[in-house]
Amino acid sequence: MASTSGNNADFPLADDESVPNELDASSRRPKPAQPLPREEIEDQEEKARLIAQILELQNTLEDLSQRVDSVKEESIKLRSENQVLGQYIQNLMSSSTVFQPTLTKAHPTKHEMFGNFYW
Numbered sequence: 001m002a003s004t005s006g007n008n009a010d011f012p013l014a015d016d017e018s019v020p021n022e023l024d025a026s027s028r029r030p031k032p033a034q035p036l037p038r039e040e041i042e043d044q045e046e047k048a049r050l051i052a053q054i055l056e057l058q059n060t061l062e063d064l065s066q067r068v069d070s071v072k073e074e075s076i077k078l079r080s081e082n083q084v085l086g087q088y089i090q091n092l093m094s095s096s097t098v099f100q101p102t103l104t105k106a107h108p109t110k111h112e113m114f115g116n117f118y119w
Contacts, residue, residue, distance in 0.1 A: 093099040
């Protein structure tokens with residue numbers, strides 16, 4: 001049986017500090033900044049435009065929501081005022097003799113129609 005210790009010498013162990021690890025050395029070096037490809041720049045511009053549009057729409061929605069709330073409040077107030085005015089008018093009509101029902105006959109007589117005229 002062949003010894004495996006010779007094979008282990010070819011492969012550095014993770015905790016072996018005497019052998020430099022090429023992966024660690026390459027990951028420690030910072031990569032130089034490179035400009036983004038044209039597609040990515042356009043994507044970022046599109047994202048920025050969409051974000052600005054979303055924010056504008058959110059503000060518009062908030063304004064409309066506040067407007068709806070104020071119109072609802074105004075509607076409730078006006079409905080209440082209408083009820084008060086309606087009751088006031090009804091009370092005035094019931095207390096006035098002008099609006100009281102009168103008792104009249106279904107068919108007035110000839111005498112009632114023409115008064116006391118004699119022919």
